[in-house]
Amino acid sequence: MSLLPKITTIVLTGAMLAACGGTTKNDTKTETSASASSAAAAANPNAPLKEGLKIAFLPKQINNPYFTIADKGGSDAASAFKGVSKEVGPSDASASSQVSYINTLTQQKQDAIVISANDANAVVPALKTARAAGIKVVTYDSDSAPDGRDLFINQASPEDLGRTEVQVLAKQLGNKGKIAVLSATPNATNQNTWIDFMKDELKKPEYKDMQLVKVAYGNDDDQKSFTETQGLIKSYPDLKGIISPTTVGIAAAARYLSGSSSKGKVALTGLGTPNQMRKFVKDGTVKEFELWSPADLGYLAAYAAAALVSGQITGKEGEKFSAGKLGDKSVGKDGVVLLGPPTVFNAENIDKFNF
Amino acid sequence: MMDLKNRLVSWEGALLVLLLGAWLVASASVEGFASTSNISFLLLDVSEIALMAIPLTLVVITGEIDLSIASTLGLTSAVIGKLWNAGLSIESIFVIALVVGAACGLVNGLLVTRLGLSSLAVTIGTLALYRGLAYITLGDQAVADFPSNYTGWSTGSIGPIPHPILLAAVLAALVGVILHATPLGRSVFALGYNEEAAYFAGIRVKRIKLGLFVASGMFASLAGIVYTLRYSSARADNGTGLELAVVAAVLLGGVSFFGGRGTLPGVLTGVLVFGVLRNALILADVSNEVLNFVTGLLLISSVLAPNLARFVRNSQFRRSSPPRMEGTLS
Numbered sequence: 038m039s040l041l042p043k044i045t046t047i048v049l050t051g052a053m054l055a056a057c058g059g060t061t062k063n064d065t066k067t068e069t070s071a072s073a074s075s076a077a078a079a080a081n082p083n084a085p086l087k088e089g090l091k092i093a094f095l096p097k098q099i100n101n102p103y104f105t106i107a108d109k110g111g112s113d114a115a116s117a118f119k120g121v122s123k124e125v126g127p128s129d130a131s132a133s134s135q136v137s138y139i140n141t142l143t144q145q146k147q148d149a150i151v152i153s154a155n156d157a158n159a160v161v162p163a164l165k166t167a168r169a170a171g172i173k174v175v176t177y178d179s180d181s182a183p184d185g186r187d188l189f190i191n192q193a194s195p196e197d198l199g200r201t202e203v204q205v206l207a208k209q210l211g212n213k214g215k216i217a218v219l220s221a222t223p224n225a226t227n228q229n230t231w232i233d234f235m236k237d238e239l240k241k242p243e244y245k246d247m248q249l250v251k252v253a254y255g256n257d258d259d260q261k262s263f264t265e266t267q268g269l270i271k272s273y274p275d276l277k278g279i280i281s282p283t284t285v286g287i288a289a290a291a292r293y294l295s296g297s298s299s300k301g302k303v304a305l306t307g308l309g310t311p312n313q314m315r316k317f318v319k320d321g322t323v324k325e326f327e328l329w330s331p332a333d334l335g336y337l338a339a340y341a342a343a344a345l346v347s348g349q350i351t352g353k354e355g356e357k358f359s360a361g362k363l364g365d366k367s368v369g370k371d372g373v374v375l376l377g378p379p380t381v382f383n384a385e386n387i388d389k390f391n392f
Numbered sequence: 393m394m395d396l397k398n399r400l401v402s403w404e405g406a407l408l409v410l411l412l413g414a415w416l417v418a419s420a421s422v423e424g425f426a427s428t429s430n431i432s433f434l435l436l437d438v439s440e441i442a443l444m445a446i447p448l449t450l451v452v453i454t455g456e457i458d459l460s461i462a463s464t465l466g467l468t469s470a471v472i473g474k475l476w477n478a479g480l481s482i483e484s485i486f487v488i489a490l491v492v493g494a495a496c497g498l499v500n501g502l503l504v505t506r507l508g509l510s511s512l513a514v515t516i517g518t519l520a521l522y523r524g525l526a527y528i529t530l531g532d533q534a535v536a537d538f539p540s541n542y543t544g545w546s547t548g549s550i551g552p553i554p555h556p557i558l559l560a561a562v563l564a565a566l567v568g569v570i571l572h573a574t575p576l577g578r579s580v581f582a583l584g585y586n587e588e589a590a591y592f593a594g595i596r597v598k599r600i601k602l603g604l605f606v607a608s609g610m611f612a613s614l615a616g617i618v619y620t621l622r623y624s625s626a627r628a629d630n631g632t633g634l635e636l637a638v639v640a641a642v643l644l645g646g647v648s649f650f651g652g653r654g655t656l657p658g659v660l661t662g663v664l665v666f667g668v669l670r671n672a673l674i675l676a677d678v679s680n681e682v683l684n685f686v687t688g689l690l691l692i693s694s695v696l697a698p699n700l701a702r703f704v705r706n707s708q709f710r711r712s713s714p715p716r717m718e719g720t721l722s
Binding site: 100182254 | 423424425427429430433437476477479480481482483484531532533534536537539541542543547619622623624625627629630632633670671674675677679680681684
């Protein structure tokens with residue numbers, strides 16, 4: 038054992054020495070984020086879309102129904118402008134699992150990568166390498182840090198989404214009672230933004246009798262979301278409503294509620310796909326929920342990627358491009374392209390949708 | 393001893409042939425595989441696995457196992473994030489991170505050597521415990537604003553060889569010399585082969601094991617530092633499930649799960665085989681499910697193959713060869 042104390046002493050001395058100097062958080066604040074390749078080439082709005090473009094979709098995880106639909110929309114768009122698309126990705130939604138896929142796509146010399154970032158920062162170094170190799174990067178669904186991509190296709194304004202979900206639930210509850218949020222992963226960029234807007238909406242005087250008691254995380258895993266819902270109901274017996282702003286979460290929560298004694302007593306809303314939720318809307322577990330069209334999201338992302346590669350746009354604010362059946366779209370502040378307002382689904386209209 | 397040497401040579405030889413074969417097939421059939429930048433990606437991707445496999449090789453040779461390494465990596469990452477947010481300098485955080493890793497290893501080692509508990513049970517427990525601590529430390533945050541000179545280093549390379557892999561190579565060389573060319577290394581094999589005999593031969597069994605667990609923790613925290621920097625993201629869930637890949641590489645590298653046998657070069661070859669297969673399959677657009685299937689298959693066959701080989705040999709030479717000391721190299 039005589040070695041251990043010695044090592045400890047050496048190590049601690051080292052720590053103290055190091056603590057005297059070195060780089061701290063405050064030093065890096067002055068570091069400007071390495072300026073991403075500022076688009077040198079000017080946009081030519083009249084440039085035709087190139088044919089045979091290779092576009093790769095890299096969703097948060099594969100075999101997630103939401104992304105399957107979105108990426109199908111993307112491949113429809115790609116065939117419309119005679120491009121080639123494919124979907125690759127990890128089977129778990131952890132922070133770094135996408136990085137090796139980005140590197141691989143860079144290696145394959147794709148023309149564009151369309152990615153939904155699991156972690157806004159972890160993917161950035163790899164995306165920068167891709168961009169340095171001349172690949173255009175479009176984020177969809179969940180953005181990366183801005184210096185990792187050319188454009189972000191935003192499914193809906195986060196503010197609209199966060200606030201309307203509170204409004205939809207409040208309407209069902211008569212503006213009264215304890216509510217909880219069942220989210221995806223703790224670092225999911227978009228979910229966290231929406232939740233911030235939900236909290237802000239709840240500060241309004243008309244919601245003074247509503248109280249957000251807990252934000253639970255189901256990690257976009259069906260089983261985990263199911264048990265988290267169970268946990269919420271157990272921990273808060275007087276819980277009146279749950280908002281689940283993730284398609285995996287809301288389906289798992291609905292499945293739990295529809296088979297429990299809380300069915301009809303705990304209101305559930307959030308983001309879901311009509312096919313997942315049809316059964317639960319019909320059996321009364323869920324009254325209303327929202328979603329944009331994921332297929333349109335993928336479709337728009339593919340067109341945006343093609344417009345970038347073809348030189349129609351460079352990602353600057355105010356540029357316009359044609360997105361096939363969705364009409365003309367324009368690039369907003371910080372390279373964000375907005376898809377449009379979400380659709381509210383209920384018993385009356387749900388049968389009109391099949392995705 | 394001669395046939396043993398041949399056998400060891402042949403296992404690692406076979407592995408090397410497998411590696412070269414996979415490499416050649418991938419170069420020929422997968423576009424972009426053989427490019428310098430892809431080799432760089434491939435090596436960078438296995439750097440944490442390589443770092444953690446180095447001490448685990450020795451741990452497994454002594455007949456123990458450490459399954460808590462990926463959780464130690466995660467805890468280290470969480471601690472780095474927490475302290476960075478608190479305003480400490482990154483250099484002192486690195487040192488503290490290594491101390492955290494050493495402490496994790498020390499806990500494992502003390503429970504195993506002083507209380508005589510099974511390392512499998514202990515480290516399954518600390519696998520959950522350290523990951524839990526990681527979440528307690530950093531919660532659901534992600535810390536990302538690390539200094540770019542360090543994050544740049546972690547993704548940078550000299551020629552096609554990424555810095556983290558160079559670090560792993562230097563450490564592997566050091567540990568390799570200790571394991572294969574010093575009395576201490578010989579003791580590691582001896583106590584893995586027959587702990588009691590080793591004890592009576594004057595080998596300080598408990599102290600060596602304790603030291604190896606501490607080393608395992610420190611290497612895991614070093615892997616945690618590398619991981620955090622190269623993804624520039626400190627999170628509690630970093631490296632979840634990575635212990636499987638490390639154990640798989642160690643077993644594939646020809647280390648006996650029952651102790652007493654194995655070589656570090658074999659393990660490093662095992663790490664590379666995994667890296668090449670994964671990289672080539674992803675590059676060839678093979679889906680992730682198939683990838684996991686292949687990993688599992690490799691793990692099982694790497695445990696099965698040596699046993700099968702031994703079974704065949706034993707049935708052939710049962711009467712002709714005397715019992716021999718397995719595990720030593722000469």
